[in-house]
Amino acid sequence: MTEVTWSTAWRRSAREFWARTTPGDHFATSAGDVLADAMAEVVRAVDDRLRAPADFTVIDIGAADGAFLASVRERCAELANRARWVAVDVREGFVPGVEGVAAEMPDDVPGTPIRGVVMAHEWLDEIPVDIVERDADGLDRLVLVGTAGAERLGPSLDDEVACARVGVDAAATREWMRRWWPLRDPGDRAEVGLARDAAWSWMTGLVRQGLALAVDYGHCRPERLDALRGGTLTGYRGGRVVAPMPDGTVGITAHVAVDACQAAVPRTTLTWQRDELASASLPDRASPADVERYFAAQRLRQTAGLGGFAWLRWEA
Numbered sequence: 001m002t003e004v005t006w007s008t009a010w011r012r013s014a015r016e017f018w019a020r021t022t023p024g025d026h027f028a029t030s031a032g033d034v035l036a037d038a039m040a041e042v043v044r045a046v047d048d049r050l051r052a053p054a055d056f057t058v059i060d061i062g063a064a065d066g067a068f069l070a071s072v073r074e075r076c077a078e079l080a081n082r083a084r085w086v087a088v089d090v091r092e093g094f095v096p097g098v099e100g101v102a103a104e105m106p107d108d109v110p111g112t113p114i115r116g117v118v119m120a121h122e123w124l125d126e127i128p129v130d131i132v133e134r135d136a137d138g139l140d141r142l143v144l145v146g147t148a149g150a151e152r153l154g155p156s157l158d159d160e161v162a163c164a165r166v167g168v169d170a171a172a173t174r175e176w177m178r179r180w181w182p183l184r185d186p187g188d189r190a191e192v193g194l195a196r197d198a199a200w201s202w203m204t205g206l207v208r209q210g211l212a213l214a215v216d217y218g219h220c221r222p223e224r225l226d227a228l229r230g231g232t233l234t235g236y237r238g239g240r241v242v243a244p245m246p247d248g249t250v251g252i253t254a255h256v257a258v259d260a261c262q263a264a265v266p267r268t269t270l271t272w273q274r275d276e277l278a279s280a281s282l283p284d285r286a287s288p289a290d291v292e293r294y295f296a297a298q299r300l301r302q303t304a305g306l307g308g309f310a311w312l313r314w315e316a
């Protein structure tokens, strides 16, 4: 196959990958009991604010088999049967207790915009992005990739016609990079978050009244210009980090430029998981289950790990 942009290669590869895999086969996500408790609290608070509407709906985007959403549902006794619980994912096969929608997002979700909560955990980082690298002459060029993962530098962002030929809007890309991820030296790379900004905007558009909440690996401009100058593109296979080969056998991810998502939708707030989940503590007489839960909560709050997850919130 000839080389294509990263977003094209990634999208094709992800369709194949997710068609035959579940997230748990390749990596542990943060969606466990502690987070389910926190989400149940969030859902109940929105229901209270909206005064328990009859059409209250909770949608989980990139929900895998919907097991996390079902566990949030279990924790919302009063709401479990009154609300609609909708799990949306590209892969088929959903657990009982949720309404499964197998679709590639952004797309139509039946019954939207809703009154209630639209959430997504570790979904925005799955939205394919283009990659731009600064070459030895100081030109910012699209990175093209083949299925075996071999890369070469393609058109410069100054060449709008050549960029359009590979499906990239050079002007929009230049503008996004100027604002969010400017490159400095040869070899520096930017992961262009336009599609994630659009995905977040789409998510908030699903809410007529209530809350949109996306939780994900995030970074902001100062970190990108310093520690992340090579980018964050990563592959996972069988629980290990591997080269992000876009051949359908590897889960590909890149952390999310969450400040750009925030700016894309007015009134979005940005907080960090370590602060959101700061209150879980160990009771005086802890049972083994308490201890397990305590350490799970600690893991979700570690600044260098899952505590560094960003929470993008938008309320209406």
Ligand SMILES: C[S@@+](CC[C@H](N)C(=O)[O-])C[C@H]1O[C@@H](n2cnc3c(N)ncnc32)[C@H](O)[C@@H]1O
Residues within 6 Å of the ligand: 014, 018, 023, 029, 030, 031, 061, 062, 063, 064, 065, 068, 088, 089, 090, 091, 103, 104, 105, 106, 120, 121, 122, 123, 126, 127
């Ligand atoms: C990393 S997993 C996260 C699963 C779950 N939310 C969690 O936190 O455990 C990403 C999920 O997003 C789904 N996914 C990836 N791209 C998608 C897309 N464009 N539309 C819908 N689902 C997508 C995958 O099938 C996968 O189940």
